[in-house]
Structures are given as C-alpha cells and as structure tokens.
C-alpha cells in the first residue's frame with residue numbers, strides 16, 4: 494500500500510501532484526500500483542472533494558494507467574455544509590465520457606452512515622462496475638464465506654442495475 498497525504502490548508506483536499514509524487518516513488522521502488530483508494534466525503538476531516546478535483550483524479554488514473562478506483566462514499570448523505578455537494582465518482586467518470594471499459598470503480602457504502610449517521614448498525618455494501626464476471630464471482634465467494642449459515646434473505650445477494 495502506498496499512502497498519500499491530503500492538504501490541510503486546502504480544506505484537506507487531494508492534490509494530484511502529491512499523489513503523482515507518491516506513485517512515482519512507489520514505481521521506482523519496484524511496486525506495481527493497481528488501484529487508487531479515495532475516501533469522499535472524508536472522516537475525520539469532513540472534506541468533500543470538489544467536482545474539479547474528482548475530475549482530476551479520474552483523468553490521473555486514466556493517464557497513469559491506474560485502472561481501478563476504490564471509493565469509500567459512505568458519508569455521501571452526511572454533507573451539511575451549504576457550499577459543498579457530494580458527487581459520486583461513477584457520475585464524474587461518466588460525465589467525462591468514461592464507461593466501464595475505461596475505468597473500474599468500486600463504491601463502498603455502509604448501513605451505519607445514513608442521513609443521520611445511524612452508528613452501530615452493522616452491514617455494508619458495494620457497487621462494482623467495470624469488472625469481469627470472473628472477478629465478481631471471486632468477490633461473492635469471499636463474501637459468502639463470512640455469511641452466517643442461517644441468514645435469509647441472503648445479504649450478499651448480488652444486485653444488478655445500471656443506476
């Protein structure tokens with residue numbers, strides 16, 4: 494894993510040159526970086542990335558051949574600052590003309606982070622776009638491994654949609 498820093502002076506924004514610096518450092522140390530992880534909105538910083546910043550990230554991944562973006566978007570319903578708005582990475586990627594073939598995106602969500610932050614609820618889910626069935630099968634297999642034997646309905650039931 495290759496960490497990158499956020500910039501406090503810029504509202505804990507993510508500066509592409511810093512990510513690029515970390516990526517280059519990792520590559521020169523012989524690492525192969527396959528995915529970028531972004532937490533938006535952030536905790537505990539409360540940062541909400543601007544749409545321009547998200548576009549930069551998407552373009553950066555495309556240009557640098559980082560094919561996958563893993564986004565923790567669990568706080569998407571918990572933005573209370575008037576001039577800030579949450580945009581999903583999938584929406585931003587699509588608005589730039591990139592589809593599933595161009596960039597794989599996994600968006601994570603949690604049942605404990607609804608509109609009032611229902612802390613204590615246990616359960617998470619993710620939307621997987623841009624991965625082949627071979628990868629999805631493995632993800633379901635690993636998820637089902639942790640499934641309690643008597644659960645019904647199956648909480649790992651895959652949902653297929655195009656939202």
Ligand SMILES: Cc1ncc(COP(=O)(O)O)c(C=O)c1O
Pocket residue numbers: 532534535536565567603604605606613614615616617
């Ligand atoms: C940014 C972020 N993502 C994910 C989680 C995980 O949430 P949970 O374990 O309640 O599903 C947290 C928990 O605080 C969080 O801050």
